[in-house]
Amino acid sequence: MKLLALFAVCATGVLLIYGTVDMPDWGDPHSPASVHVSPRYIEKAMEETAVPNIVTAVLADYRGYDTLGETVVIFTAAMACILLMRRRRK
């Protein structure tokens, strides 16, 4: 069983390393992640929101709806733990 797991893990690892040949280089300023909408957030965050921290401005203002969904996710985790486990001590 463990030998089968080891073989599956090695096969997946080799396939993933083969897939990294086409990926962007380390620290490339022209990688596709840093080109399309990210420069607009960096340049306009301070003048549109008056918040110097760009990560907080994007998280709470430009993507505020997603942060609301994420807060609901962590609230749901607490409710799941409560529903699963609480019982009154007799």
Add this chain to the structure above:
Amino acid sequence: MEFILTKYHYWIYIILMMIGFYAMIGKRNLVKKLVGMNIFQTAIILYFISTGAKRGATIPIVDHGQGGAMHAVNAAYYVNPLPHVLMLTAIVVMVSTFGVALALIIMVYRRYKTLEEDEILELRK
């Protein structure tokens, strides 16, 4: 050599991911499988943040002088902030699934009095 210098960080994250993956499928104890899932998710988070790095760039907090003196912001001077934002959500999801999974493991222990996977499969027959 140039190829190794530009891609070595992907290989480190893949090795970490495979360690977590082996723990998820190769171990028999339920808690060890859960720890493997946590290692896997951590490797994914590190991988995503590494895609936003830029050479010679600093953290994505704009220089702000006293009294709100603003100057032009050059996008190539700051690290890409979007992967940081997405990974904050991913970290919260990681913690939530870990908490609910631990609660489920406690319920499994209450019912079967053991945490080994093969013993639980035997008891279910």
Add this chain to the structure above:
Amino acid sequence: MISYLEDVILQTVCRILIPFIQVYGLYVIAHGHHSPGGGFQGGVILGASFILLCVAYDINEAKRRMTEKVDTVFCSLGLIIYSGIGLICLVLGGSYLNYSRLGQVLPVNPVDARSIGILGIEIGVGITVMAVMISIFLDLASRGEHEEGLE
């Protein structure tokens, strides 16, 4: 069950250290605009101060300070603050979570109103994350048994 191991050094150090950890958590929430931080990070630090109290002392000692009823109320309070700010922006005429409309009730210009809206929702997120950390830890550590119901 968390066993009760009485250790003088641990209890003395934790008694001195926990208020400072809580002040640091509030600092991280409040300085989310100017330095790395924000709601999630500060909420986790506040929750961790409470878990340190559980580890150093007995779990009943910690439950006396934050009962499970109050903790569940705090979970919902943070979400109510977050959605409430969004609804206020909707009522004032803009779209949901468009904070520049808050500039019509507060004496600031629309750009600074966005900054105040961001601070408000970060406070809500911090309260919810702190309450959820405490709630999940208390459930897992006491295996669900507690004295009173949730009525």
